[in-house]
Amino acid sequence: MASSIFSDCSSARLLPLRLALLPPRPPRLRLCPALPPPMRLLVAARPLLLPRPHRMDSPPAATASSADSATVSADMPAKVIDGKLVAKQVREEIAVEVARMKDAIGVVPGLAVILVGSRKDSQTYVRNKKKACEAVGIQSFEVNLPEDSSEEEVIKHIASFNSDPSVHGILVQLPLPRHMNDENILNAVGIEKDVDGFHPLNIGRLAMQGRDPFFVPCTPKGCMELLHRSGVEIKGKRAVVIGRSNIVGMPAALLLQKANATVSIVHSQTKNPEEITRQADIVIAAVGVANLVRGNWIKPGAAIIDVGINPVDDPESPRGYRLVGDVCYEEASKVAGAITPVPGGVGPMTIAMLLANTLESAKRIHNFN
């Protein structure tokens, strides 16, 4: 995996940010001629996901001390934030908590997934979620409905899960078939089981001081968890979020703001994204444009969280393409203080956070701490 994340960004077209919303197509990239030195893995010792780690029965898996993580190499100064390892650690912590809850009050957290239609990618996602649930002891419920189902049928199943006490989280796999209104369907999910955290009421509570959302949307929550566990200080820091989608960019900005960063959102209408990004101690890139963020956009020592997962042509790969982030990793990793790779950075965190939200929901519903 390590080798596949490096690419030579110099030959990539630098897409203007305003083109970011056009339908994606793989840009052609040359492979990096020489592989860089092996990544140094960084996982901070303190687990921040669970409020009371001292209650856990076993210590977190692989960890490195923050002193160790401060080492700097001339060739590759950035510490690599290994999302795969952090996600594994989070899942292990969740498994411990799920077992503790079952032992204490006999309740097993439950996640219901509703899949409409037979898209191969959606089926894979749903299968992965199910597996991830099973691995940590969360019960999973699944409903598969045919492509031509009516909105009413989907909503009927949601209503049934809303009132089912063994279900603590409900997830409707997106995208839905075109004849359905996403908003109507997502709004049918009870706010106290909306583990995706996309309900406007939830987003409003996320935006407001003195209010807390029921759930933090999974991918932005994963970004914050990576920052926290890597020991990146947020309070008082300049943060730039590139992209303002409802599911990543906007909630990520609200979370950074809640954590007392000074936040700027860069988007398709921003005239000088590189200049603004260069001021940031923390960058979250979530715009969906391969290698948009170049090395000269990065402030030396900044922490870079790359949410983008973009396919680019790669004749040397068996699949003919490979995945790169929104950040030109090869360039940025020479300037940044810490950086997530793609794949293996934010990606694995999303499902881990979905499990965390489901556990959190079960704890809240059953008033279990």
Place this chain on the structure above:
Amino acid sequence: MASSIFSDCSSARLLPLRLALLPPRPPRLRLCPALPPPMRLLVAARPLLLPRPHRMDSPPAATASSADSATVSADMPAKVIDGKLVAKQVREEIAVEVARMKDAIGVVPGLAVILVGSRKDSQTYVRNKKKACEAVGIQSFEVNLPEDSSEEEVIKHIASFNSDPSVHGILVQLPLPRHMNDENILNAVGIEKDVDGFHPLNIGRLAMQGRDPFFVPCTPKGCMELLHRSGVEIKGKRAVVIGRSNIVGMPAALLLQKANATVSIVHSQTKNPEEITRQADIVIAAVGVANLVRGNWIKPGAAIIDVGINPVDDPESPRGYRLVGDVCYEEASKVAGAITPVPGGVGPMTIAMLLANTLESAKRIHNFN
């Protein structure tokens, strides 16, 4: 009024922004020794509040062409955005629309205000709202409850207004007595009559792309209206909001972001507020610290909207104090391209926007365009 807004900021303590949340106390300021030249008033010709101004029976009151407003004086380059005049213009437009609605479908918009206790300032605000309603033809309803009322009593009155078809907007005057939970009471207001726009569901819809709030909170809406009517371009511009309160700063930032500005929020934890503010083409200051924003914080030509209303000691005033904004007007007006005075800037817009929201609500409920 014009003379009272100028002050010599040089003698004012420059409060660190992190002190902004401390209880306010009037800083001592010397009066400006010489009065500056008379303000030039700026009101752009196009009314943006009402979707179809061509339907209005009479043209807006005092207006100046945008060519006129571009004149620059060496002594006092900033165009003064006269909120009193704009608010008057808005109220006149609302009166025309209220009359048109009554003529067409026989519906009169209604605003209900609930006042608990007998705070003098709250009584004054409620009286002013009532007068403003009467002046534009909006029917006002009022309930005065004693200080020691229970939460249940207040909520009972809210419920009654929620179901009253002649009421289109409900406003609970804040602050409420200490024994009441603001959140419980405000959440009782039906979302479709929440003309204050403070409900988290509303804020969430404001934050999300592709969603629209039922109502935009009045003061931030007033800020945007002043920018629009002054011909300030927002799309693609850098905007800085100073302060992140739920009722002004945060929703103002969301509105600027929805209008495609690149927005940064500066707050009490921001380390270099002046440096960030100096990058902004548009500044909305809403932090509640007298004269915090100095001339050297301002980018030449920027548009400055000053929401602050802070009392400062003034022995020469009959009341012993006078009101100044968060922006040091005397300094900023020499650098900015356009600026709101205090008083007479954002202040008068808040009630005007409350009337606008009430009208909008009545139109929506009765499907009237």
